[in-house]
Amino acid sequence: xxxxxxGGGGEAKKGKPKKQTLRVDFTPMVDMNMxxxxxxxxxxxxxxxxxMEIAMPVKDDVKKEEKSKVKDDKAITILLGKSNKIFYxxxxxxxxxxxxxxxxxxxxxxxxxxxxxxFMLAGRNKIAMEKIARLKDQKxxxxxxxxxxxxxxxxxxxxxxxxxxxxxxTSDCTYANLIDALDELAICCIGTYAIDxxxxxxxxxxxxxxxxxxxxxxxxxxxxxxxx
Amino acid sequence: xxxxKTKKHSTFIDMTAMSDVTVLLLTFFMLTANFIPxxxxxxxxxGSISEAKIPDSNILTVLVDTTGHxxxxxxxxxxxxxxxxxxxKAYGITFTKAQEASFLMQxxxxxxxxxxxxxxxxxxxxxxxxxxxxxIPADSTNNQFKQWVQYAAATNKELSIAIKADQATPYPKINxxxxxxxxxKQYRYHLITKLDAAK
Numbered sequence: 001x002x003x004x005x006x007g008g009g010g011e012a013k014k015g016k017p018k019k020q021t022l023r024v025d026f027t028p029m030v031d032m033n034m035x036x037x038x039x040x041x042x043x044x045x046x047x048x049x050x051x052m053e054i055a056m057p058v059k060d061d062v063k064k065e066e067k068s069k070v071k072d073d074k075a076i077t078i079l080l081g082k083s084n085k086i087f088y089x090x091x092x093x094x095x096x097x098x099x100x101x102x103x104x105x106x107x108x109x110x111x112x113x114x115x116x117x118x119f120m121l122a123g124r125n126k127i128a129m130e131k132i133a134r135l136k137d138q139k140x141x142x143x144x145x146x147x148x149x150x151x152x153x154x155x156x157x158x159x160x161x162x163x164x165x166x167x168x169x170t171s172d173c174t175y176a177n178l179i180d181a182l183d184e185l186a187i188c189c190i191g192t193y194a195i196d197x198x199x200x201x202x203x204x205x206x207x208x209x210x211x212x213x214x215x216x217x218x219x220x221x222x223x224x225x226x227x228x
Numbered sequence: 229x230x231x232x233k234t235k236k237h238s239t240f241i242d243m244t245a246m247s248d249v250t251v252l253l254l255t256f257f258m259l260t261a262n263f264i265p266x267x268x269x270x271x272x273x274x275g276s277i278s279e280a281k282i283p284d285s286n287i288l289t290v291l292v293d294t295t296g297h298x299x300x301x302x303x304x305x306x307x308x309x310x311x312x313x314x315x316x317k318a319y320g321i322t323f324t325k326a327q328e329a330s331f332l333m334q335x336x337x338x339x340x341x342x343x344x345x346x347x348x349x350x351x352x353x354x355x356x357x358x359x360x361x362x363x364i365p366a367d368s369t370n371n372q373f374k375q376w377v378q379y380a381a382a383t384n385k386e387l388s389i390a391i392k393a394d395q396a397t398p399y400p401k402i403n404x405x406x407x408x409x410x411x412x413k414q415y416r417y418h419l420i421t422k423l424d425a426a427k
Contacts, residue, residue, distance in 0.1 A: 026243030033250035040257035051390060051418035052278040056410055080399070169399045175292075176274040176395035178402070179421060183276050197403070 052182065057194055076124065076165045078117070079202055080181060082172030084108060086117050087209065093201050103209045108180050117181070121188035125163045128156050129189050157191025165190055168198040170206070267301075268336055268359040269293040274395035275424025282418045286386045288377065289420075291336075292393035296401035297363030298373050299338040300380075307384045308332060314379040315372075321345060330355075340365050341372055366408060374408040381414060392420040 079087040086106040109116035122129060132153055139149040156162075165185055169178050178195075185193050271293060291299040302308045312331050316323055319341045323331070327348040334355055339347045339362040347358060366373035381387050389409065393402055409417070 023240065025240075026247040027241075029247045030243050030250055033247065033254050037250060037254050037257055040254070040261055044257065044261040049273070049282060049392075049420050050276065050278055050423045051280055051282040051420050052276050053280060054417055054419055056406060056415045056417075058413075058415060169403070171398070171400045173399045174395065175393045175397040175399060175402050178399060179274040179276055179395070179419065183278075186277060 052179065054182070054195075074161065074164050076121075076163065077202070078165060078167050078181060079198060079206060080167065080169040080173040080177045081206055082170070084177065086181070087206055088117070088120070089205070093199075093205060100208055100212070103205050105209075108177075108184075117184050118187060121163075121165075121184060121190060125188050125190055128159070128162060131156050132189050153189075154191070157189060159191075162192060163190050165193040167193060167195050168202055169195070170198050170203065266335065266356070267291060268299060268338060268356065269297065269394075271392055271394045272396075273392060273420050273422050276419075276421035277424065278421060279423060280418075282390050282420065283388050286384055286388060287390050287418075288380050288387055289390045289392055290373075290377075290405060292391065292397055292401060292405055294394045294396050294398075296366075296397070296404070297338075298366045298405060299336050299359070299363060300373070300376055301335055301337070302380060304384065305332055307380065307387075308337075310383045311376065311379045314383070315341060315344075315375065318375060323348065337376065338363055340370075366404060371408055373405070374412055377409060377414065378412045381412070388416070388418060389414055390418040390420055 073091060075091060077089055077093070081087055084107070086108065087103055088106055089103050104120075105115075106117040106120060107113060107115055109118070111118055111122065113119060135144070135149055135152050138144045139146065144152075167178070167181050167185075169181075182193075269291065271291060285303055287303050289301045291301070293299075302311070309328060309332060312323065312328065315321075321341065321344065323345065327345060330348040330352070333352055334348075336359055338359045343362065347355060347362075350358065364373045364376065365371065377389070391402075391405065393405075406417075409415075
């Protein structure tokens with residue numbers, strides 16, 4: 001690779017020492033370096049993974065308090081069922097037991113799907129969503145500061161009279177379903193939510209719905225609602 | 229009249245400068261490198277709109293695959309050793325220097341304590357194969373996963389827990405992990421997702 005050039009060329013005079021220039025060809029060196037760079041670029045994690053922060057309720061004591069605080073007309077219970085099905089109902093489960101049609105079926109679709117969870121949540125939480133959209137617009141136009149925006153959004157999301165959502169993933173749903181449901185809440189600006197295990201009553205509701213209200217007809221409902 | 233002489237140009241390009249640049253770049257990449265830990269299972273994380281990043285350091289990552297196998301990775305080496313010693317104490321196992329060194333080399337914690345000394349005696353390449361067969365026991369009768377996290381949280385107060393699970397994992401498996409964490413008073417987690425802005 002190192003090249004020794006005899007200078008001048010042509011007629012070399014006898015007796016005179018030859019002029020020598022030493023040149024090293026760096027091309028292979030560059031090639032090798034490029035390869036190594038490529039390796040390091042692929043092997044390193046320059047981009048950190050995204051993450052969704054989640055806080056689970058502290059067990060027992062706090063939960064009961066919060067549960068009793070939730071107003072029935074503001075509570076939405078979402079049941080994540082098998083094969084990407086979502087069931088939801090408003091208010092108390094006992095009302096739904098009597099009337100099967102109150103348990104509604106939703107999909108994970110976007111805003112243009114009128115049967116989707118997002119469409120329903122956005123409809124219920126319209127005022128808060130509009131408020132936040134207005135704030136975001138103001139922030140984008142640099143009228144309000146970043147910190148102020150964050151604080152205001154937090155206030156709106158944690159509003160005591162706002163929507164409360166309880167997500168109950170059944171044992172048939174997948175991890176992706178849970179993340180999707182949490183995403184829908186984030187999109188619809190709902191800050192108050194809890195993840196809970198489905199109660200026996202909730203599972204019964206799904207079964208009842210799948211059989212078209214057959215279970216409700218067969219069993220004595222007054223006893224069941226008393227149990228709840 | 230003399231003839232117009234065409235000069236002979238040499239095509240030799242001096243690559244020295246180019247080489248300098250590449251070496252510089254290489255140095256940068258080498259110094260900033262933090263390697264992606266190799267995982268015994270391939271996990272496809274679910275997409276989410278969340279753009280938040282996980283913290284830089286002090287992370288304990290819980291890997292959960294579709295069959296519910298649980299593995300752990302810790303980014304702080306000094307903590308890792310302390311936790312291993314604690315676990316050894318709890319199970320009446322003392323590890324040799326060689327075993328401890330082997331434990332530090334292996335980024336994944338993923339075998340039951342009973343097979344741990346045996347596992348650490350093996351070569352690193354063999355360990356990776358064995359890892360696929362085992363996982364940390366996390367059921368109610370033998371919840372070693374809980375103990376690992378408990379000791380890790382005790383040795384490092386700033387520890388944050390990241391959960392990386394496959395999107396097709398059945399919910400009961402995830403719930404089991406969350407329940408174990410709640411039982412040792414760990415309530416905040418980072419669920420690792422990949423950005424899906426299209427949603």
